[in-house]
Amino acid sequence: SQQGEEDPQALSIQEGENATMNCSYKTSINNLQWYRQNSGRGLVHLILIRSNEREKHSGRLRVTLDTSKKSSSLLITASRAADTASYFCAPGYTGGFKTIFGAGTRLFVKA
């Protein structure tokens, strides 16, 4: 299958700590996006990184991309209880492939 695979499946941290989640994918991409899903809600776009970029920042989010390893990571700094959600990566494959999301990483931030 062509979905991005997030790791770990679940992550529990204290408020104020940093949270890092990873995504691996299979074939060449044009870009990769990260989405967040709060419990009982739809997915919300967080950030996009293009294949020629290595790192991108947006507020407390930092995304890296290593195309040689076919992997990306999402770092949330100084986490808050409100960051509790599932996080999904969505690789944009060069082959013109439909979007398939993985199971995501469930992040629990304890107050």
Added chain:
Amino acid sequence: DTAVSQTPKYLVTQMGNDKSIKCEQNLGHDTMYWYKQDSKKFLKIMFSYNNKELIINETVPNRFSPKSPDKAHLNLHINSLELGDSAVYFCASSQDDGTAFSGNTIYFGEGSWLTVV
């Protein structure tokens, strides 16, 4: 205004029934999608439509029939519901041609929780 809205949000029905989920987007996008999220949280694409035309039709039982009366609406009709159809169904839209994940943001609805008993 909600960008992608779908109804109903919750639906409990018996096996064998036929049900529909409606979706509308007010973003002016050309492409709309239906995704299914199962109990293990995998989110899988079912269909995509571009300007009312079916583009992607994943391996989905033909009991599922999408209908797009115009590019702002994509409804999902399910015949002869089975227990395994219980899931959350998400409608989404994006501004691309529906064949590839071009990197344009996908906007999701809030989901429709279908429970088949």
